[in-house]
Amino acid sequence: MPANPITPAPPVTPEIRPLPREDSSALLDIDQWAFIDEEAERDPTPALDALEWDRTFGAWLTQPERLAGVYAAYSLDLTVPGGSVPCAGLTWVGVHPQDRRRGVLTAMMRHHLRSVVDRGTEPVGALWAAETAIYGRFGYGLASRNLWLTVPRGAELRDVPGTDRLRVRMERVNPDVHADLIRSCYAASLPLRPGNVSRRRAEVTRAVLDDQLATHRGVEGMRVLLVEDLDTGRIRGYALFRRKAHWGDGGGPDGTVTVHESVVLDAAAARVLWGRLSDLDLMAKTVTDQQPPDCELLHLLVDPRGAAPSLTDNLWVRLLDVPAALSARRYAHPVDVTFAVRDPYLPENEGSWRLTGGPDGASCVRTKQDPDLTLDVRELGAAYLGGETLSALAAAGLVEVNRPAALVPAATAFMSPTAPNCRWMF
Ligand SMILES: CC(C)(COP(=O)(O)OP(=O)(O)OC[C@H]1O[C@@H](n2cnc3c(N)ncnc32)[C@H](O)[C@@H]1OP(=O)(O)O)[C@@H](O)C(=O)NCCC(=O)NCCS
Numbered sequence: 001m002p003a004n005p006i007t008p009a010p011p012v013t014p015e016i017r018p019l020p021r022e023d024s025s026a027l028l029d030i031d032q033w034a035f036i037d038e039e040a041e042r043d044p045t046p047a048l049d050a051l052e053w054d055r056t057f058g059a060w061l062t063q064p065e066r067l068a069g070v071y072a073a074y075s076l077d078l079t080v081p082g083g084s085v086p087c088a089g090l091t092w093v094g095v096h097p098q099d100r101r102r103g104v105l106t107a108m109m110r111h112h113l114r115s116v117v118d119r120g121t122e123p124v125g126a127l128w129a130a131e132t133a134i135y136g137r138f139g140y141g142l143a144s145r146n147l148w149l150t151v152p153r154g155a156e157l158r159d160v161p162g163t164d165r166l167r168v169r170m171e172r173v174n175p176d177v178h179a180d181l182i183r184s185c186y187a188a189s190l191p192l193r194p195g196n197v198s199r200r201r202a203e204v205t206r207a208v209l210d211d212q213l214a215t216h217r218g219v220e221g222m223r224v225l226l227v228e229d230l231d232t233g234r235i236r237g238y239a240l241f242r243r244k245a246h247w248g249d250g251g252g253p254d255g256t257v258t259v260h261e262s263v264v265l266d267a268a269a270a271r272v273l274w275g276r277l278s279d280l281d282l283m284a285k286t287v288t289d290q291q292p293p294d295c296e297l298l299h300l301l302v303d304p305r306g307a308a309p310s311l312t313d314n315l316w317v318r319l320l321d322v323p324a325a326l327s328a329r330r331y332a333h334p335v336d337v338t339f340a341v342r343d344p345y346l347p348e349n350e351g352s353w354r355l356t357g358g359p360d361g362a363s364c365v366r367t368k369q370d371p372d373l374t375l376d377v378r379e380l381g382a383a384y385l386g387g388e389t390l391s392a393l394a395a396a397g398l399v400e401v402n403r404p405a406a407l408v409p410a411a412t413a414f415m416s417p418t419a420p421n422c423r424w425m426f
Helices: 021-035 045-050 104-119 175-192 202-214 267-277 296-300 322-328 377-384 390-395 404-414
Strands: 015-018 056-061 066-080 083-095 124-127 145-152 166-172 223-229 235-244 255-264 283-291 310-313 316-319 335-342 351-358 361-366 373-376 399-401
Touching: 015 104, 021 056, 021 066, 021 083, 045 202, 056 104, 066 104, 066 124, 066 175, 083 104, 083 322, 104 124, 145 296, 166 267, 175 202, 175 223, 175 235, 175 255, 223 267, 235 267, 255 267, 267 296, 283 296, 316 322, 316 377, 322 351, 322 361, 322 377, 335 377, 335 404, 373 377, 373 390, 373 404, 377 390, 377 404, 390 399, 390 404, 399 404
Parallel strands: 083 124, 255 283, 335 373
Antiparallel strands: 015 056, 056 066, 066 083, 124 316, 145 283, 145 310, 166 223, 223 235, 235 255, 335 351, 351 361, 373 399
């Protein structure tokens, strides 16, 4: 007797075709099945406005004819070491549970990867993974990390000069009032860190704010803290946050502040923002789960261990056009290395490539030279933003080192002095 007597459903070959906005109720139905996110009172209009409808697709099955899966792509700019690169941001991926594990996602991924390559404008793709075991098989590598911190109320922070010229505003989020302020501060922060992605269209920022307003569960509505420069009136940092009141066993206040998105443009803004957020009345702690591993807050804390730091995954990156992607970024040191790349989904990436370059530019061309390193395209994606090192991947056996002297210079050249991180979970 087999351990599991249930016969797996046979694989399917869905037809992938564009999903027009007229079909948005079918799209939302799949999304709600996939993400268990039925919010009857939630107005889906802002999220639908943010979609690029010429990049929104459905996977259709027959007998009966039905929509089994959906996905969409955003046209993003991804900050990379030394610049930025057009990037296909995969989003809204969902398959109806009755049709899962029959190849619907695989068909959608093949369609997505091929259609982005055929567009010819985005050498790189990126996504946030609902579950980390899903996307490695499609060539996405874990390229950046999230730091979770739980800061006890009143935790001591180091002083930073310049805070006296900043003022804090705390307001209820109102997209009409805050969308432009937040959009421009977010945009100004983009070059500061690899892994940042643009919110290219105004609708996207509105959708982020509207979505935050709609999803509070038993906690206060979304608030925004703005750090304003007294001299120029400009916003130098902001945080979207909510408080949840709770009274502990002894009757004392034990509330939690949850920070949903935070952006700071400089050290003084960071000091003011975190000083305020970590010392709100009736709160016992401030939780932030999307900080870069080298975030300002960790360094400002006199007792960083007291904030119980822990790491999780952030952005997954996929090189769609290996030579274009590798020559679009800059390298910390001069580099001259040959890679043999495996890519079962995009065979045009397969074979040997020679990367030469440094801090001022780079080029990547086909070569007949013996490869120094052999690796899956997934590992190139992991190393692409400069956070995960080729040497760590080699130590894990994921990069084969054919010429040992090549590893350290290549790994050093790929590294970024700023840890990559994406602030927006798109
Ligand atoms: C995750 C999801 C999209 C997978 O869709 P699917 O149609 O079942 O995937 P496929 O049948 O094409 O599976 C492809 C492969 O990925 C594996 N896989 C799929 N989902 C997986 C998961 N959650 N964890 C681990 N492996 C997974 C399958 O086992 C299969 O492996 P194989 O090629 O070795 O046989 C679907 O289950 C879903 O919608 N889940 C809930 C929402 C979600 O997580 N969406 C992703 C957002 S980033």
